[in-house]
Amino acid sequence: MIQRTLVFITILFLCSEVLCQEKAVDSLCSHSFDQLYSHIEKYSGQKEVWPYLQAYLIKAKKSIEWDETVNAYHYILSELPDDQRMVYADSMIYAAEKSESNKVIGSAYLTKGILFYNRKNHTQALDNYVIANRYLSRVNDDYLKYKLKYNIGLIKYYLGFYNEAVSLFRECVNYFEQEDRRAYLNALHCLALSYNRLGKITESVTINDKAFQEARSLKRIKIMPYILQLKGVNLFYVSDYKDAIAAIKGVLPQIKKDGDFGNEAVGLFYIGRSYWELGEKQQAVSYFKNVDRIFLEKNYIRPDLRQNYELLIDYYKQQENLKMQLYYINRLLKVDKLMARDYRYLSAKIHKEYDTTRLIEAKNSIQKELEREKNNRIILVVVIVVLMICLGNFTYFHLNTNKRWKKNFEELMANKDKPRSALVKTSATKNLDINPEVVGQILRKLELFEKRRCFLKKDINASMLASGFQTNYKYLTKVIHFHREKNFTAYLNDLRVDYIITQLQSDAKLRLYTNSALADEAGFSTTQHFTKAFQKKAGMSPTFFINELNKSL
Template sequence: MLILAFCTSRAVAGIIYYPERDTLLLKNYAYLSDHIDRFEGKPQATIYLRAYLAKAYGEKNWPEVVEGYKNFVHASEESKRLAYTDSMIIAASKTRNNDILGSAYLTKGIVHYSMKHYPQALDNYLVAERYIAKGNDLYLKFKAKYNIAHIKYYLGYYEEALHLFQECSYYFKKENDLAYLNCLHSAGLCYSRMGKYALCSTTNALALKESRRLNISELDPYLRLSEGINLYFLQQYQRSLRLIGQSLPGILKDDDFANEAIACFYLGKANMALGNKALAYTYFRKVDYIFGEKHYLRPDMREGYEALIKYSHEKGNPESELYYINRLFKADSLLNSNYKYLSQKIHKEYDTAKLIEAKSAVETRLLIRKNYEIVFIVLGLLLICFLLYLIHKYFKSKQQYKIRFEQIMQEKAATTPLINSTVQKIAENDPIPIKAEVIASILKHLQKFEDQHKYLQKELTAVKIAESFSTNHKYLSKVILMHSGKKFTDYVNDLRIDYIINLLKEEPRYRKYNNRALAEEAGFSTTQHFTKAFLKRAQISPSFFIAELNAFSLS
């Protein structure tokens, strides 16, 4: 505390002693206080705030030093207020006045309360009450009771809070109009939380009537919010939505994030009850946003997270479900520290054990989905590679087909020169046990077979042809193999394909034939046998060959 006092006095010295303001130090405190109020929220107020504190320090007037710091608490941004309340308490301790010291602790508690630091607020209120109880300031005693009542309300001690608010309302009705109206509003909230909805409505109506009589309208949005929430519990959802909606502009104007969150929560609840789920979840997400930004959440509002978790699960969105489960863990941590009493009583659909189980289940689903995604990605990549391979193979084959087509176009009409001088020499040196005159006879018949296009006949076999040649089918097959290098079937098929190729080259009308008609023309029993034999002989498909022929003719 001594270190804090030293630092504070140095800071004050740095703030307040300016020669150009010496004239203000000659003014009385009433004059300075009046100008602080006149320039509230404006830069000019700072001059009078500093002068007030400088005058009090200069005179070592500790009660006025306390008042000077209190002025700074009200005029400063939130982040600096606690530091000023600490300086208040140091100055107040020098007054040796219980009422002043109690008031300083009360102010610090109020600052903590405004920042939603409820346990710290309660600690300072209780210290303040101990000092104030020793003093003679009745107003301070009821002010302390009023603030303690608020803490009891937020911690769930509704009946105890209600008695304190009622006691304070009787006193403040004669002493402070705004405090009186605040007590009525708070009493209505207690009735609502206790399930006494009729008494809540009666109290809200009284507060509105009294605010009209006293010409004080700043509590109207909060009274509308209170009644709107009360109507929700009475299942009058449309009226509830209307009143809560009317309350929001005033709440937003006051930058009251706590009541904004409460309003959004009950707008979500009412819309949910009416079946407007999409709109309800929008309001619940707004509550989550305020919780993330301001770390504010009441125990009853955790139900919004339960709804968001359920909604995410129903929509098959495990990422969102896991996000809200983790947010609910964080919310429970805050609630358990700030609302121990109420956290033990409130019904939890998602208790800690169930939350852990749900989180584990969601994480497992996400892991499985991730594994599936990896498998699908790998399969997708393999499919792409396979498609690229097929495309590459297609274009390569097409290029090879074009080369082969050009070669075919340059070749003359296909013939099979089986009878020549080489044939006779081969025949004489042939190791197979066939007489030369038999070989010569078979070759002669084969020449006629080719010249007369007898290979175009259907269902040809080596046996049938051998019979027509008056020879053995084994001899026939061996002679064909020796002098053409082909088996019987390939020999006949090649003759047929050569015939069709020449026909297509020389007779354009045949290019209009389909594969089945061409197969019939060439003597093949099936279209499949024809296309297979064509591809083997020509090394291109018949359809490609015809297409290139047509293109060649046009060029």
């Protein structure tokens, strides 16, 4: 009986927990996508992020905004462990295709390809990159195109087309240096790897040192083991075997901890090769066997690791151990069979589908360029006419706007001594369906809220205020709507704008502040929200108001 009671209590507790979580997510759905994203960024990597992710996805699905639904899945994927990502990736593809946007669909397939690549499934990765390229070749988004080039470069590197990989990674380095420092760092590292495989060790060392400095500057600790491992590999190629061993051994535990069995195999192989060159062949063999273990467990190998088996066969040949010699011959045959199958598919597909697409793009680009030259004069005339019309419209709009803002400023200054906060209705509150005593309590608390300037507190919302007033969200918003004649957001924004207007009129130092500083002073979370609220309330921009105020005083 006691056991049943305990089980019943446990079930009740779990149900109440689930209900509380569902209510929390439902309340978050009232937030804007920008607000939800700011919290997702804030709690990234923590369990607190999940209610905001769920709210973002639910809100996007309910409003049938497929672009935002795809964004929600992107954010969710970044928080999930590897083994759970593919299910959400399929949902992301479905939402992307519903959007009917080439950019969104291409980006989704690119993301799915990256997930496959991270799992060392290069065939599936390439299939998705090819599909992504079909869509992205139709859009004008250089960032996504270079991101695709970078990932195609990784496949080229894996296949052993190192010259082609260098060409792609160089392009990515040049582009991302100005656009995205993290992507620039990754491209630098891959360029250094490609130079190493080409035997251009001096270039590899130079680029890898650049990557190291960039990683330190960006505090990108996660990539450091891979940069230092390449440093160790480069040391091997300049015959500094002891330092190569020390460098790779120093970072191998972290690479293994990251679950990167591909780079773990590379590290083990070059430690083994270094011991081999030092004449410590028995020590070397133990590392070569670990490379084979990874192949056995993960079915992963790449061309530059093939020598691992040649050295094992050579070792056991010298030991006259026919059994082990035969064993590793069979292992090498299996390696060759796997590479022949995968590499034939990958190399044929990458040249046939990706490179052909690039040639067609180049052909179309040249044809368009010739057409542009043919019609250059006509286009120039049209452009000039359009610019003149646009300039005229802009001048008219600017003058008209200034005239309207000037009038609004004069009216505002004429009424500066009058209270700007909305009048409280004194009429009966029967239509509110709320106990008049409750309404009175809320109004008194609102007056204190305004008098004490509690509205300057950042990130305040109706739910928080209702909790502070010891009432509920529905009552509070109804009272504000009836007695202040506006919704909660407009009410809060107007109080803040009224406050900052009064402060600007009385404090000359405040007029030297930037819009960002003024937004912070007034309690707004972003400069954009502040300027938009100010213009809506005052009928002019904050900058115009300050300039006119300085002129009039």
